[in-house]
Amino acid sequence: MTADRTAPVPRSYLYVPGDRPEMLAKATARGADALIVDLEDAVPASGKDRARSLVRAWLVEAAAAGAAAPGRTPEIWIRVNPGERGCAESALLAGPAVTGFCLAKCSGVDGIAAQDAVLTAAEERLGLAPGAVALAPLLETASAVLDVRPIAQASRVRHLHLGEADLCAELGIAAPEALDGPGGAALAAIRTHVLLASAAAGLLAPVGPVSTDFTDLDALARGTRALRGLGYRSRACVHPRQLATVNAVFTPGPEEVAAAQALLDRFAEATRDGSGVITGPDGRMVDEAVVRAARRVLSTRR
Known part of the structure; x- marks a missing residue:
């Protein structure tokens, strides 16, 4: 599923x-750009x-709020359980308020195909556009990380999540908040591997892993900057207290936004004049690859 x-x-x-x-x-007012309602x-x-029934009722209210204020409410994702239970949850909860479903402990393409079939039927039943509901597999095992390319290329997948808590437990890695501690090199390699598979499949960058320590915001900021340095553009949070820090790290500054817009304007003008390459303010060549980076800056929520 090529990302928009x-x-x-x-x-x-x-x-x-x-x-x-x-x-x-209270969830939609917490300041998150997206929510992951967890059933797992x-x-x-x-x-x-009981949780499934509660979430279904809450989604009715969320749909009404989204219709009243389009574009102002966070994306809503539901983390469903693995296997048949997860398919039943998706079938029941799919609807206009739901952006997509996070697939807990995704083990491969078979589980994604089962979800795809369930959601295709749900979209037909609800009158939604085909493919309207996205999927986001969570990679929480060594097997899933090794099979990441076919997972990334599967139907409906918009982005991947990296679940490092379970993965580090399986591998015996002491998960650092930043990449300069024990196990940091191994995690950097895994994060890059997942990022490469996402880019190759045309997906959005993966969602970075959670930090379970919601009291040390300085450590959270360092770890989030490390993720951004690797090419990640978002991160999952377990506590509302973490949101401001994560949002700040992934928000381009005013100068960065202005520079990106100026570059795109110049490139558009050059394209109209029949040229595909321009020279930027710093004297470096600007081609489509540089332009894509500028577009990514402007597509970040602010």
Whole structure:
């Protein structure tokens, strides 16, 4: 699923437990660009049916709010359980308020194909455009990381998530918040591998992993800057307190935005005049590759 690179790209994704109605009620006003309503790890096995019902009711309210203020509400993603339960959750919860479904513990293309079939039927039933509902697989195992290319190329996939907590536990890596600690080199390689597969498939950049420490915002900022330096453009958060820091790191400054817009204006003028290459203010050649980077700057939510 080639991503729409003209649409605003979320900087932050806030996890919200699906079995906590008081958190769901406040979620859209927390300041996240996107929400991930969690029906998997955040919900005990005995409470999953109740959580699904709560989320379904909440989505009705979210759809009404989105219709009243289009473009002002965060994207809504639902993290569904693996296997048949997850397919049943997607079938029940798909609708105009839902941007897509995050596939927990994605193990390969078979699970994505099953979700694709469920969502195709749901779109027909609801009168939604074909392919309107996206998928975002979570890579939480070594097997998923090694199989990332076919996963990235599968139907409906808009972006990938890297779930480092489970992955590091499997690999025996002590997950650092930044990349300068033990295991940092290994994680940098994994993050780059997932980024390359995403770019090759035409997806948005992967969503960066969560930091479970929501008290040390300086460490969060360092780790988020490390992700941005690798090419990531967003990060998942487990607590609203983390949102301002993550949003700030991934928000281009006014000078960066102005420079990107000026470059695009000059390139558009040169293209109208029949030239595909211009020289930038610093004297360096500007071609389509540089222009794509400028477009990415302007597509970031602010």
